[in-house]
Amino acid sequence: MTTSTEGSIDRQSVVPYYQQLASVLEGRISSGAIARGAKLPSENELSVQFELSRATVRQALQFLESRGVAQRIPNRGVFASAPKDGTGWVIQGKEGFLENAIGHQNRSVSTRVLRSGTATFPDHVCQALNLPSETVGFELVRVRSLDGTPALFSTNYSPPILTPVLASASEVLAGEASLTTLLTNAGFSLGGANRIIRAARPTPEIAEALAIDENEPMLCIRSTSWTPEGLRYDVYETWVRSDIIPLEVDVSTVDLGNVVR
Numbered sequence: 001m002t003t004s005t006e007g008s009i010d011r012q013s014v015v016p017y018y019q020q021l022a023s024v025l026e027g028r029i030s031s032g033a034i035a036r037g038a039k040l041p042s043e044n045e046l047s048v049q050f051e052l053s054r055a056t057v058r059q060a061l062q063f064l065e066s067r068g069v070a071q072r073i074p075n076r077g078v079f080a081s082a083p084k085d086g087t088g089w090v091i092q093g094k095e096g097f098l099e100n101a102i103g104h105q106n107r108s109v110s111t112r113v114l115r116s117g118t119a120t121f122p123d124h125v126c127q128a129l130n131l132p133s134e135t136v137g138f139e140l141v142r143v144r145s146l147d148g149t150p151a152l153f154s155t156n157y158s159p160p161i162l163t164p165v166l167a168s169a170s171e172v173l174a175g176e177a178s179l180t181t182l183l184t185n186a187g188f189s190l191g192g193a194n195r196i197i198r199a200a201r202p203t204p205e206i207a208e209a210l211a212i213d214e215n216e217p218m219l220c221i222r223s224t225s226w227t228p229e230g231l232r233y234d235v236y237e238t239w240v241r242s243d244i245i246p247l248e249v250d251v252s253t254v255d256l257g258n259v260v261r
Helices: 017-031 043-050 054-067 101-105 123-128 160-167 179-185 204-209
Strands: 070-073 077-080 109-120 136-146 149-158 192-200 218-226 232-240
Touching (some): 017 043, 043 054, 054 077, 054 179, 123 232, 136 160, 149 160
Antiparallel strands (some): 070 077, 136 149, 149 232, 218 232
C-alpha cells in the first residue's frame, strides 16, 4: 500500500478515502509515530480529524486489521500490531481478495469493473443459491490488478434480495470499495463457504482481460457463501494468475464440526 507522505486525504484522488486513511495510519505505525501495541484513535476522533464519515473510518480500520497491522480488542478499541508474514491469497479465509493477506506484500491493488447489473444466472449458480432456474439477480464482473498487472478475473452473483443493495453501491460498482464489506454491512456476514479449485482454460474474454494466452491453463475458484443462519447469498467464479497471486492454504488440527450448507 502506498503511504501518504502528507498524512491527509486527497479529495481529488481516485484512491478510495478508506484506503487513503488506512495508508496514513499504517505509515504512522511503520514510522513509530503510533507504537506497536498502542491504541489507535477512536472512530469518532478519526472521523473529525480527517473529515470522513464513521462508516469510511470503520472500513479503513477493518482494512488495517485484514493486513495484520491492527488488532481490534472487544470493548477496548483498535491497537497497532506487527503484520503477519504472507505471500498470497489465503483461500479458506473469510476475507475477499482486497481484504486478504495479499495486502501484506505492500503492493498496489486496483479494480476495473467490466460490467455490472441484472442478469439471468447460469444453472450452476441457481443451484448453488437454491434459486429457481433462470433467476435474474445481480452480476458483477471485475478485473483486479497488482502493481498494474492484471492478475484476477472475478464474477460475483448475488440473489435478487441483494439487487437493490448492489445497484445503489456506487463505490463498489466503480471499483473503489469492497464488495465483502458492503455485504457484511448489509447484514450478510460470512457464516461459511464451499470453495472448489480446478485447472481450466480461460474463455477468450478472460484471457484478453488477464493478458494471457487462452490455451494457457489457469486456476479457477468457484465459491458459494452463506450466512451464519445458512442463507446463501454469494457465488463467485474467480480466475487467478497464480504466477502473480499464489494461493495459500492454512492447515489446522482444530475440529470445525459439521457445517450446514
